[in-house]
Amino acid sequence: MRGKLTKNQQIAADLRTEIESGALAPGEAIPSEAQLMERYGFSRETVRAGVRTLVEEGLVTTGWGQGKYVREAYPPVIWDWSTMESRRRHEADGSKVGDQWASAVAADGHKPRQEVRVSIVEPPKRIRDLLQLGEDGLAVVRQRVRYVDNLPYALSDSYMPESLVAGTPLMEPRDVHAPGGVLASVGLIQVKYRDEIAVRMPTREEAEKLSLPVATPVAEHTRTGYDEDGKPLRCMVTILPGDRHVIRYEVDAD
């Protein structure tokens, strides 16, 4: 286990040390393949294998046509889900800008933007189960892309049983906000949420929509909202790239 390193592992280890020590700073270009070939006297594919290891570890990102760079940290958006759709909180801070995500982004001096698409679908099995829909139950889905300073930051799909929202303003592809979440605007009150967070690599599609660099994992955050009888009203699945988000909860320890 502590034995000799292969050639490509040597290169990876050396570069990793330089990056972690700060000798190679974030945003800085790493040595080109030609430079590494000369420095070590190894063949090109060997050098490439070494660099690839660091790319897979997420320490290095790859540009196009020009160079590879030490990964830079994004300023993360801190997203507090324990107050995110709270009616109380919404009254307290009196924000009218939009939802709390938009408020938090704006408060940091950045420009939030959202695109919304609405459609009626046969939901995937997991959503059907969470919403307790039957085999043939339809759902209205509001699909959002959230941007910060015109960079895509998150995907958010909100599913509601079609029977609950047919004919309401929620069917329109506009931004709708209300204390207690969009459902409150049509009189449906969610009294409890169950949130589940899974961590995984993005699908091809997600990586493309979010312009993710390689080796960027995502959090899949699923919030299911229930009414006072415990009936599920809505299910929101949010894809949060790990390099630009922190998820926060405030918990009472009682």
Next chain:
Amino acid sequence: MRGKLTKNQQIAADLRTEIESGALAPGEAIPSEAQLMERYGFSRETVRAGVRTLVEEGLVTTGWGQGKYVREAYPPVIWDWSTMESRRRHEADGSKVGDQWASAVAADGHKPRQEVRVSIVEPPKRIRDLLQLGEDGLAVVRQRVRYVDNLPYALSDSYMPESLVAGTPLMEPRDVHAPGGVLASVGLIQVKYRDEIAVRMPTREEAEKLSLPVATPVAEHTRTGYDEDGKPLRCMVTILPGDRHVIRYEVDAD
């Protein structure tokens, strides 16, 4: 964008389709490099590049000396952090097995185990900030490795200001459990937690300690506990591999 695929991308796309359609089932071996070379008539490195793409996406795991396999999903441990150290909840279910993680695992018919190491350290800067320690403040750290059926499932480091716990049983490397968390056993009551969840690729060290397959991201869950005056008492950093955990919160929407 919709243009021609390179040879290695063709192989990746074909295998991805077979995996997603179920033609290649989880746990099943994918075709060997020799088979793919013959099937496509491509050179070995080209075939390897195609397969590597799927490994990086997390769809394929790599064994040693023998074959590559379609990734199998672990049965995930669902970890409810909204009740995890609740005093009320602890009284309600009357569990004595250990903490709630251990209870949840045991309830699923699996065998939980923990190893604990205790030491006094100069904490890293992030921990110092969260605990509001000065430049030279020391911390007691309880480092746990949590196992399920003798497989490592999570790393959990709990930092407490040295001044608060010096001379208490918390300095001993034993399992300590109490309603409200270990601190309650020495009379320190946490009334509020702030949890922050970040998503990233594991460090080399974490990957080794947890025996992580390649392309397995982790959640870094940080819980800071405060007393009723808002003073931080403890900071627990838990590393949760994405392939074997789901994080859950129950939230009141008031």
Next chain:
DNA sequence: AAGTGGTCTAGACCACTAA
């Protein structure tokens, strides 16, 4: 035009695992 990385080939040797 020069420099970068991406793709591809046709070899070779080695370490590990299963039969």
Next chain:
DNA sequence: TAGTGGTCTAGACCACTTT
């Protein structure tokens, strides 16, 4: 021992970006 993947070489051509 046969089959697997891991490492490595010395070439080649191409697409993209910067100067």
